[in-house]
Amino acid sequence: MSGRPTTPEQVIEARDLHVTLDGSRILRGVDLSVTAGEVVALLGANGSGKSTLVRTLVGILPIASGSVTLYGTPLGRTVPWQRVGYVPQRVSATTGVPSTALEVVSSGLLYGRRIRMPRGAWASAMDALDRVGLADRADRAVSELSGGQQQRVLIARALVRDPDLLVLDEPVAGVDQQSQESFAVTLTGLVELGTTILVVLHELGTFAPLISRTVVLQHGRKVHDGGALPPSAAHATPGHDHVHPHESPEEGSPLIHNAGFGS
Numbered sequence: 001m002s003g004r005p006t007t008p009e010q011v012i013e014a015r016d017l018h019v020t021l022d023g024s025r026i027l028r029g030v031d032l033s034v035t036a037g038e039v040v041a042l043l044g045a046n047g048s049g050k051s052t053l054v055r056t057l058v059g060i061l062p063i064a065s066g067s068v069t070l071y072g073t074p075l076g077r078t079v080p081w082q083r084v085g086y087v088p089q090r091v092s093a094t095t096g097v098p099s100t101a102l103e104v105v106s107s108g109l110l111y112g113r114r115i116r117m118p119r120g121a122w123a124s125a126m127d128a129l130d131r132v133g134l135a136d137r138a139d140r141a142v143s144e145l146s147g148g149q150q151q152r153v154l155i156a157r158a159l160v161r162d163p164d165l166l167v168l169d170e171p172v173a174g175v176d177q178q179s180q181e182s183f184a185v186t187l188t189g190l191v192e193l194g195t196t197i198l199v200v201l202h203e204l205g206t207f208a209p210l211i212s213r214t215v216v217l218q219h220g221r222k223v224h225d226g227g228a229l230p231p232s233a234a235h236a237t238p239g240h241d242h243v244h245p246h247e248s249p250e251e252g253s254p255l256i257h258n259a260g261f262g263s
């Protein structure tokens with residue numbers, strides 16, 4: 001007899017995760033468990049390891065020890081990557097061959113070994129661009145768009161495959177207030193559809209009503225994992241300097257492989 005599962009599906013399971021970059025221990029024994037439908041905010045000071053954690057969870061960075069499974073599958077080719085959308089913190093979208101916004105977004109429909117666009121790809125990509133308010137920029141080269149608009153193109157690229165899990169690394173950094181609000185509305189719609197979300201944030205801001213749980217990192221360790229509101233010290237006060245020293249687009253992840261930037 002078929003029926004609804006009695007326990008929510010396990011989406012992310014990281015156990016005792018250690019990550020070392022260039023000889024520095026960045027993550028030191030992080031456990032993280034996320035089940036279907038949760039909306040988890042990942043907070044912490046600059047350099048606490050938030051980006052490292054999400055990049056490791058989506059297979060971009062190597063694990064020194066510990067384990068990660070997505071949808072019950074250890075990281076690797078057999079993960080159902082088509083169910084996962086990832087928005088990196090910052091990429092230089094201006095390198096390499098110029099791609100239009102529409103091309104970049106439709107590249108989000110490629111994953112794993114898929115090298116041909118599925119039927120209806122352009123229509124889906126246009127719809128995703130419309131959801132981030134950039135339908136009128138579809139034919140513009142991404143390199144001609146502002147930083148905030150480029151970030152919205154990346155959000156659209158993650159949305160176009162209708163992911164069940166959306167991993168976002170400071171998705172609205174550098175995006176104007178109006179676009180932040182419209183993105184929060186888009187996310188609300190996804191949450192209502194049951195999408196699981198893990199989002200790195202500097203502060204909860206516009207997203208606060210959506211968050212079901214907050215996780216706080218400090219010096220590569222998880223120091224809080226609980227309710228919707230973080231301990232007050234965990235999120236920065238207005239005016240707090242938040243610097244983003246991040247480098248170039250990540251290579252090597254199945255999610256990044258077909259990103260359409262510079263390829």
Ligand SMILES: Nc1ncnc2c1ncn2[C@@H]1O[C@H](COP(=O)(O)OP(=O)(O)OP(=O)(O)O)[C@@H](O)[C@H]1O
Pocket residue numbers: 021022024026044045046047048049050051052053243244245
């Ligand atoms: N490739 C790398 N090699 C060595 N150290 C790195 C590398 N990438 C990041 N780090 C270091 O790892 C630490 C955690 O960086 P990470 O970007 O994960 O932090 P974060 O919490 O996301 O910070 P922010 O809020 O500034 O984005 C920092 O001290 C950073 O300098």
